[in-house]
Amino acid sequence: MRTWSILRDGRGFVELTLPDADPQQRRDLERATSYRYELYRENTLLYSSPRLTLSETRRARDGALVVAGSPG
Structure with missing residues (x-):
C-alpha cells in the first residue's frame, strides 16, 4: 500500500493505492461514502486516520485500486 497526503484546491486529502487482490474489498470501497485507515508496522499501530469522506x-496504470478522501 502506498499513501500520499496531498493538497487539492487548498484542501488536504489522502490517497491510498491498494493491490486489487480482493474483488469484494474493491466493491465495498467503491460503494463507501467514508472510510478510515490504520497504518501498522510489525503489529504496532503507527497512525489511525480520522474519518475520511x-x-x-x-x-x-498497474491495475491497483486508488481511493482518495478528505477529512470532514
Whole structure:
C-alpha cells in the first residue's frame, strides 16, 4: 500500500493505492461514502486516520485500486 497526503484546491486529502487482490474489498470501497485507515508496522499501530469522506476511486496504470478522501 502506498499513501500520499496531498493538497487539492487548498484542501488536504489522502490517497491510498491498494493491490486489487480482493474483488469484494474493491466493491465495498467503491460503494463507501467514508472510510478510515490504520497504518501498522510489525503489529504496532503507527497512525489511525480520522474519518475520511470518499471523493474518488479509480484504477492506477498497474491495475491497483486508488481511493482518495478528505477529512470532514
